[in-house]
Amino acid sequence: MNSGQLSTIEIQPEAAHKYSVIWLHGLGADGHDFEGLIPKLHLTAEANIHFIFPNAPIQPVTINSGMAMRSWYDILDMSMDCRADIDGIYKSAGLIELLILQEIGKGIPSANILLAGFSQGGVIALHAGLRHPYKLAGIIALSTYLPTIAQLKNERSTANNGIPIFMAHGIIDPIVAVESGKTAFDQLKAMNYDVEWHDYVMEHNVCIEEIEHISEFMNSILI
Numbered sequence: 001m002n003s004g005q006l007s008t009i010e011i012q013p014e015a016a017h018k019y020s021v022i023w024l025h026g027l028g029a030d031g032h033d034f035e036g037l038i039p040k041l042h043l044t045a046e047a048n049i050h051f052i053f054p055n056a057p058i059q060p061v062t063i064n065s066g067m068a069m070r071s072w073y074d075i076l077d078m079s080m081d082c083r084a085d086i087d088g089i090y091k092s093a094g095l096i097e098l099l100i101l102q103e104i105g106k107g108i109p110s111a112n113i114l115l116a117g118f119s120q121g122g123v124i125a126l127h128a129g130l131r132h133p134y135k136l137a138g139i140i141a142l143s144t145y146l147p148t149i150a151q152l153k154n155e156r157s158t159a160n161n162g163i164p165i166f167m168a169h170g171i172i173d174p175i176v177a178v179e180s181g182k183t184a185f186d187q188l189k190a191m192n193y194d195v196e197w198h199d200y201v202m203e204h205n206v207c208i209e210e211i212e213h214i215s216e217f218m219n220s221i222l223i
Helices: 037-042 086-105 119-133 147-153 178-190 208-221
Strands: 006-011 019-024 049-055 056-060 067-070 113-118 138-142 166-170 194-200
Touching: 006 037, 006 086, 019 086, 019 119, 037 049, 037 208, 049 086, 049 194, 056 178, 067 138, 086 119, 113 119, 119 138, 119 147, 138 208, 166 208, 178 194, 194 208
Parallel strands: 019 049, 019 113, 113 138, 138 166, 166 194
Antiparallel strands: 006 049, 056 067
16 A cells, blocks of 8 residues: 555554554565564564555665665665765655654554664664654664764654664674674664664574564563
8 A cells, every 4th residue: 555655565453453563674675575574573462563564665776786676765885984865864764754643643652653674774763763753662773774873963852762772783794784783873872872782693684583582672662
């Protein structure tokens, strides 16, 4: 279905709708990418959760020879310092904001809405969540980094100063170096965010141990 300007894959709650989880995929993937993960999380409140997996817009990606693919923002260069299209990050975060407001419009308290994202999707989850004017449930940021940390210092939302954040990364990730993820964690920690760090012997993917830790994190919030 279409939600604002984004098409989405959705799993409707089987019981009363109490929570919403918006999960963002990485570069070149689509909304189906994490759909199959849900049963493996063994969430206590699964029957009460509306899962939304938005498809990123299709756009040219500079480092992939300008090939058009699903991307939350353009990647201009392989260096972490100047690789991200900052304007594109803000634009995609605005689209996620519309999804959040749509769930609030259904009567779901903002504090029952959780954002999750992998790689590029994790950038948008962090960027959007930490700036959102209403308190959210939490943020899961997997195998990612945060190119807008400097802007965050002026744009952070006081409503989400205490938001629980789960960050995880593969220590042999060849796409987003673990150092980039750890730097983002350290910077968020220095800004007094409630952020936890996990790393695993894996590349740019998700592993079983990580899934178990994500499950524990989500079950501690969506109860």
